[in-house]
Amino acid sequence: MGYPDTAGQRRESNDVVALLVRQHEEIRKLMDEVLERTGEERGDAFRRLVHLLAVHETAEEEVVHPYVRHAVDGGEHVVADRLKEEDGAKRTLRQLEGMDPDDPTFVERFIRLRDAVRAHARAEETYEFARLQEGGEPARLQALAKAVRAAEAVAPTHPHPGTESAAKNVALGPVAAVVDRTRDAMRKAMSGT
Template sequence: MTTEHTDVVELLKEQHARIRHLFDEVVNTRGEERKQNFHDLVRLLAVHETAEEEVVHPFARTNIDGGELVVKDRVEEEEQAKQALSRLDDMDPDSPEFLDRFAVLRQDVLAHAENEERYEFAHFARVADRGRLETLARAVQAAEALAPTRPHPGTDTALKNAVVGPVAAVIDRTRDAVRKAIG
């Protein structure tokens, strides 16, 4: 999916495209296939948002004009999505209530991705050279490799992720392995 010379904006936009695709897959499937697609979406969103909170947002806060306010708005959107994902994770993916709530989540997450691309990522090329953006991409990938695979509302900063993240990641990855083993 990515090469070692991908910059952070390219990487995150690729992930946004994958997220859009997984939203479509959840809507267009049923039963076990929908459940698996939803699980894949939750995992991608969890690791993606954690990496943004640990790498991307701190960079934006300190390097783009109005970065603190831009990031504050994105973090609020992310927190709402984490809460919605947590509620959906306990529901039957084939229930009408799940699909109604999922439609709202989809709209919110896709608007969030557009906001990130417009108000945050679009400014990165002006404040950093290609090498710096490639370094940020590698940092995002490293953060994702260690990130929790489930949403954890309330862990919306690098510091909170550093405190809760490692324990949550072990628990989440254990749950993922058990889920995979039992089918």
């Protein structure tokens, strides 16, 4: 099963703030889907969520946060707080990746992750995105959106050949590979603007 287009791949997403807020909505929906499903369907929803989170967080870390640090009053503090939140979520995500999605412990940890990610998204929208939109030049916000879309375009969207099972795909297609490809694409997109 392939991954659906994410918000950044839609042509109308020419403002980085609108694009990232739509991604937050997609992340919330996928998190609910993980909890609503069981078995293979839960595992599939979880893998799609991991994919979207990897692309989304990498885009923020490589493009959005550096811009906010320098272009927004108090940006360094705002970004430092968001990075602490992201780090905690990444650690929990790594734990979940090695677990059986139907294990009750998976569900308990996933609920904590969901709550933390929702709080993080609200904080980004309130403290980072709002300031970014207020102080950002429209052309720059469009360039940042272009970099995020470029990152999404190169991130893997389907299982890799030779990884017949879901478990092998997760083991051989780690988040690190998505992150590396995402960073390369964003740097290339930003250097062209």
